[in-house]
Amino acid sequence: MNVFRRTVSLALAVTASCALLTPAHAQTSGAIQRGHEHFLKDGCYLCHGTVGQGGVGPAIAVDLLPYQAFAYYVRAPSGAMPPFSEKILSDADLSDIHAYLESLPKPPAADSIKLLPRAGE
Ligand code: HEC
Numbered sequence: 492m493n494v495f496r497r498t499v500s501l502a503l504a505v506t507a508s509c510a511l512l513t514p515a516h517a518q519t520s521g522a523i524q525r526g527h528e529h530f531l532k533d534g535c536y537l538c539h540g541t542v543g544q545g546g547v548g549p550a551i552a553v554d555l556l557p558y559q560a561f562a563y564y565v566r567a568p569s570g571a572m573p574p575f576s577e578k579i580l581s582d583a584d585l586s587d588i589h590a591y592l593e594s595l596p597k598p599p600a601a602d603s604i605k606l607l608p609r610a611g612e
Contacts, residue, residue: 518590518593518594519590522586522587522590522591523587523590523591523594524591525584525587525591526584526586526587526588526589526590526591526592526594527591529580529584529585529587529588529591530543530588530591530592533575533579533580533584533588535588538572539551539552542595543555543592543595548571548572551592552592552595553597553598555589555592555593558586558589561585561589562582562585562586562589565580565585
């Protein structure tokens with residue numbers, strides 16, 4: 492195997508293992524279950540509601556932020572939300588919380604609900 496081929500194989504192997512570690516691939520039922528437990532245990536539900544529907548804090552499940560932005564906000568919020576450092580909530584647990592929120596069913600589009608009045612009707 493020449494050096495180029497060896498480098499390409501190594502790059503592919505590294506890419507494949509990184510892909511396995513990204514939160515998008517962590518969406519096993521175990522991750523979702525653990526995320527649900529942390530969402531309750533660590534108090535997210537107190538402000539965001541038990542299914543992230545909102546309360547004192549905004550709804551966070553429907554237009555869920557991509558993981559990087561989500562994690563960035565939780566670590567360093569800019570408003571009234573208290574910060575959750577890694578000492579309080581590990582990256583793994585935060586990733587599980589994201590998987591839990593992502594697993595929740597999305598509400599139907601307003602247009603698809605026949606009983607809702609439509610603009611102009
Ligand atoms: C004491 C109330 C409170 C708790 C507890 C809390 N939040 Fe928040 N959160 C807020 C408020 C209020 C905002 C709106 C922005 C602000 O004022 O910081 C917010 C905003 C956010 C946002 C960004 C807004 C968006 O649309 O996505 C995310 C993500 C978030 N919270 C996730 C979490 C997670 C995850 C937890 C648990 C680890 C949590 N929050 C715990 C009050 C809270």
